[in-house]
Amino acid sequence: MTASSPSVAVPASTLASALPSWQGRAVRSGIFEDVGDWWTRASVEGIAPIIAVPTTAGTGSEVGRASVITNSQTHTKKVIFHPKFLPAVTICDPELTVGMPKIITAGTGMDAFAHCLEAYSSPFYHPMSAGIALEGLRLVKEYLPRAYKDGTDIEARAHMMSAAAMGAVAFQKGLGAIHSLSHPVGAIYNTHHGMTNAVVMPPVLRFNRPAIEGKIGLAAAYLGISGGFDGFYDYVLKLREELGVPDKLSALGVGTDRIDEMAAMAIVDPTAGGNPVELTLDAAKRLFHDCI
Numbered sequence: 001m002t003a004s005s006p007s008v009a010v011p012a013s014t015l016a017s018a019l020p021s022w023q024g025r026a027v028r029s030g031i032f033e034d035v036g037d038w039w040t041r042a043s044v045e046g047i048a049p050i051i052a053v054p055t056t057a058g059t060g061s062e063v064g065r066a067s068v069i070t071n072s073q074t075h076t077k078k079v080i081f082h083p084k085f086l087p088a089v090t091i092c093d094p095e096l097t098v099g100m101p102k103i104i105t106a107g108t109g110m111d112a113f114a115h116c117l118e119a120y121s122s123p124f125y126h127p128m129s130a131g132i133a134l135e136g137l138r139l140v141k142e143y144l145p146r147a148y149k150d151g152t153d154i155e156a157r158a159h160m161m162s163a164a165a166m167g168a169v170a171f172q173k174g175l176g177a178i179h180s181l182s183h184p185v186g187a188i189y190n191t192h193h194g195m196t197n198a199v200v201m202p203p204v205l206r207f208n209r210p211a212i213e214g215k216i217g218l219a220a221a222y223l224g225i226s227g228g229f230d231g232f233y234d235y236v237l238k239l240r241e242e243l244g245v246p247d248k249l250s251a252l253g254v255g256t257d258r259i260d261e262m263a264a265m266a267i268v269d270p271t272a273g274g275n276p277v278e279l280t281l282d283a284a285k286r287l288f289h290d291c292i
């Protein structure tokens with residue numbers, strides 16, 4: 001599982017050497033897509049070691065082996081994966097995130113939260129990732145509101161950098177419908193990925209409730225939230241409000257006219273398989289209606 005929304009740029013030399021016609025022809029990105037062993041098509045000798053220096057705290061792509069490229073003609077996103085995309089060196093310096101605008105602080109921070117929440121909720125067995133996800137949730141709960149209120153709060157910024165990296169490590173365990181819905185919305189309407197995740201989070205939590213109620217109850221207890229699943233759900237609503245996250249996707253410019261198309265894209269998104277409740281076409285349509 002590699003899909004997220006890393007904003008990593010694929011080093012030009014990497015793909016250019018493997019396929020000279022790559023540059024400027026995003027339409028050909030499909031040949032390196034993260035499907036089966038397609039990643040073996042890239043020429044390893046053309047992949048230079050990557051030094052990653054994140055300037056936001058959310059995607060966690062600094063600890064990932066994937067890159068996402070949007071095909072601007074088809075408005076679809078392709079995940080390009082290669083083990084050598086894992087940065088050789090990552091420099092996480094919270095000073096570099098101090099200048100992030102509030103809206104990006106909120107959006108990227110909520111992306112980290114979504115990674116931890118979906119990794120924790122996915123049905124796959126990976127107790128190490130589950131533990132990392134739980135602690136990532138705690139760091140976001142504790143420090144994202146602080147980083148949002150005061151961008152110069154270096155302690156909060158530092159913990160958010162950790163939470164971002166932890167979310168991306170954790171989602172080796174899987175992601176889910178928050179990302180499956182968010183990816184087509186982002187591809188078609190160019191919305192901010194993390195902010196989109198934050199908007200669709202409550203309807204997805206309600207949808208997944210039958211499968212995750214007990215798990216989320218445990219997470220709530222760890223986070224010091226009373227009331228089990230309901231308490232956690234209310235906390236998410238409160239967090240969104242505190243960070244200025246809109247309640248509906250319509251506030252991000254998303255209309256209902258392309259729901260069928262987005263639902264069809266959502267159910268084949270690589271993240272859909274990690275959702276604890278099967279994301280059928282009907283369910284995806286219903287969720288989009290709820291979210292918009």
Ligand SMILES: [Fe+2]
Pocket residue numbers: 004005059111114115179193
């Ligand atoms: Fe994400």
